[in-house]
Every structure is written in C-alpha cells, then in structure tokens.
Amino acid sequence: MREIVFDTETTGLNPAGGDRMVEIGCVEVFNRVETGRHFHAYFNPERDMPFEAQEVHGLSNLFLSDKPRFFERAEELLDFIEDSPLVAHNAGFDFGFLNSELERCGRLPVGLRRMVDTLMLARSRHPGAKHSLDALCVRFGIDRSHRVKHGALLDAQLLAQVYVELTGGRQIGLGLVADTVSVMVPMGARPVIARPPRPARPHFAAAEELERHRAFISRLVEPLWARFAPAG
Template sequence: MREIIFDTETTGLSPAGGDRMVEIGCVELFNRVETGRTFHAYFNPGRPMPSEAEAVHGLSDVFLSDKPQFGERADELIDFIADSPLIAHNATFDFGFLNHELGLCLRDPVCLSRMICTLAMARTRHPGAKHSLDALCTRFGVDRSQRVKHGALLDAQLLAQVYVELTGGRQIGLGLVAEAGPALDRPLVPAAAAQRPVRAPRPHSASPAEDERHRGFIAAMASPLWDRYLAPI
C-alpha cells in the first residue's frame, strides 16, 4: 500500500488569519518502507515572516523572496500525493494549511478521510507520555541529530521512521505471510537429523530389587492411612 508522510512549515498558526505555507516535504512509503521518492518545495508566502516563526524553521524573507508561489507547483504536488493516504504529526494543522493553499489556487481540497494523525496514534499508544516529534524519536531510537531547526522534508523523513514504529515496527515488511506457503513444503525434520541411528528407548520400569525394597519401606510404616480403607489381603 502506498502512503505519503508529509510536513509543512508556515508563517504562523492560522491560515484563516492570513498565515501561509512556506515549505512542504513529502516522503513516499510503500508497505511502510521508504521508496526514496520525495517531494520538497519552498514557497514565497507573499507576506513578511514573523520573527517567532523564523526562529522555529529559520526561513527568512530574503531566503523565500525568489521562491515560487504555491500555485506554481500545486499540480506537481497533487500528482505526487495522488490518492494516497496522507500522514502527518498533528495532521489537522497540516491539512488545514494544505487545503487552504489548494483553495487559494482554485484546486480541490484533499478529503479529510485520507488523513492519518501520528499525534493521535501516539496519544492512544502511550497515554501520559510526551508526544512531540523529538520525544517520539527518542522513544523509538530514531536519530534526530541533524534536526537543529524544523524542516519539512527532514521532519517528514523522521516521522516516516516514527510511523513505522507506531504501526508495529519493521516486522510488518518482512513478508512472513507470503513465505508461509512455500515453507510448508519443506520437511519438518532436517535431513541430517533424519539420518541419525534410532536409539532404543530407555527402560523406566522398576527392577525386581527396587520393587522388593519398596514393599519393605511400606511394611515398616506404622498405621498407614490406607489401612483404614483397605481390607487385609
């Protein structure tokens, strides 16, 4: 199954309040394995970058000044994501900005039925724990040493590894089900073991001498319990 992990960087928290998307990064998974295909783009938001947002992702007005508008690469992005499920951390936020930008350039919004939120998954699996991307990377042993600031493509690549762990780990992709059929055709006993000489079973019954010693032990007991119920022979 094809899935897309994605992340966005923005000028703020509210598309309805005029904030815009300035970066998107997408990572393609097939059967929860990264294929190496990605989509990454920066966008000129057409408005000044607030210092608070720049402190988070490091994208300045100067850096974004020569970047295309979202609409200039919208069709390329739509082709990449196609009809695959879209996975994001705090997905409501990223879907809100993605659909806002699509609406501004007169493209159809992405249906929310395609949304998968790893934040919601983490809260269900580890209630009461920290659920930030950094915290989940630490929990699952994902190397985030290159994450000095937020970056859409890097964060999507980190989230792809976290998503695999949240959905069962790498064991999902081992193909055990596909190999189960051929495995049944193999002999249950290795050939080397089948050629070993058969050893006669060891005797486990008591010898006559052991029987005699046992009878003597029983006879020496004073008033055994079973004498109350057994008639003398």
C-alpha cells in the same frame, strides 16, 4: 498500501488569518517501508516572515524571495500525493494549510478522510507521555541528531520512522512468502521476485565417519551416545 507522510512549515498558526505555507516535505511509504521517493518544495509566501516563525524553521524573507509561489508547483505536488492517505503529526494543522493553499489557487481541498494523525495515534498508545516529534524519536530510538531547526522534509522523514513504530514496529513491512511461486513487489525500479525454497537435501555420515564415532564412544564409561549409535 501506498501512503504519504508529510510536514509543512508556515509563517504562523492561522491560515484563515493570512498565514501561508512556506515549505512542504512529502515521503512515500509502501506497506510502511520508505521507497526513497519524496517531494520537497519551498514557497514564496508573498508576505513578510514573522520573527517568531523564522526562529522555528530558519526560513527568512530573503531566502524565500526567489522561490516559486504555491500555485506554480501545485500540480506537481498533487501528482505526487495522488489519492493516497496523508500522514502528519497534528495533522489538522498541516491539512488546514495545505487545503488553504489549494483553495487559493482554485483547487479542490484534500478530503479529511485521507488524514492519518500520528499525534492521535501516539496519545492513544502512550497516554500521559510526551507526544512531540522529538519525544517520540527519543522513545523509539530514532536518530535526530542532525535536526537543528524544523524542516519539512527532514521532519517528514523522521515522522515516517515514528509512524512505523506506532503502527507495529520495523517488521511490519516484512512478510513470509508461502504457497506462492513468485511475488512482485512494486517498490523499486526493478521487481523483487521471491522464489519458493528448495526442498531439504538428505545428509548422511560416511561409513568411515561412523566407524570413528563407534571407536570414540567405546572408550567412554556407559556413554549415552551408544544408545543411538548404529550397530557395526
């Protein structure tokens, strides 16, 4: 199953109050395995960046001033996410900003039935523990040493690894092929073909090897191996 893990960075906490999305990062996963495809964009929010928000993600007014506005890349974003489920941490926040931007440019909002919230998954599986993305990376041994500030694409990549752990662990994308001539896995530029195993080939000891074995055990006192050695 294809899913999109995504994260956003914004000017604040309230899209209804005028806050805007300034960055989005989307990572494609197929059967819980990252495919290497992603979508990443910065947006000019057409408003000033509050100091508190800049401290979180490091995106300044100057940096964003020459970036496209959301509507200029909306079609590209929608083409990438298609109708796949969308996975986010505290997903209501990210869905709120995504849908607010879509509505601003006359697009239909993303249905909430597509929402998968890893924060809710983490609270269900580990009640009473810390559930921030950083805390979950520590819990699952995911390297986040390169994460200095929040960044939408980097956080989406980390969250994709967390999501795998929350939904069954790293083996979830593996499968055993049985009673199948070949399986086509659409995860790369070329299909991966799994062929049925060859039948086991018989292996027998040569006559001279058996003779050397009999000579060896004849020097032992009541050897156990003598019970299984073929008669000379």
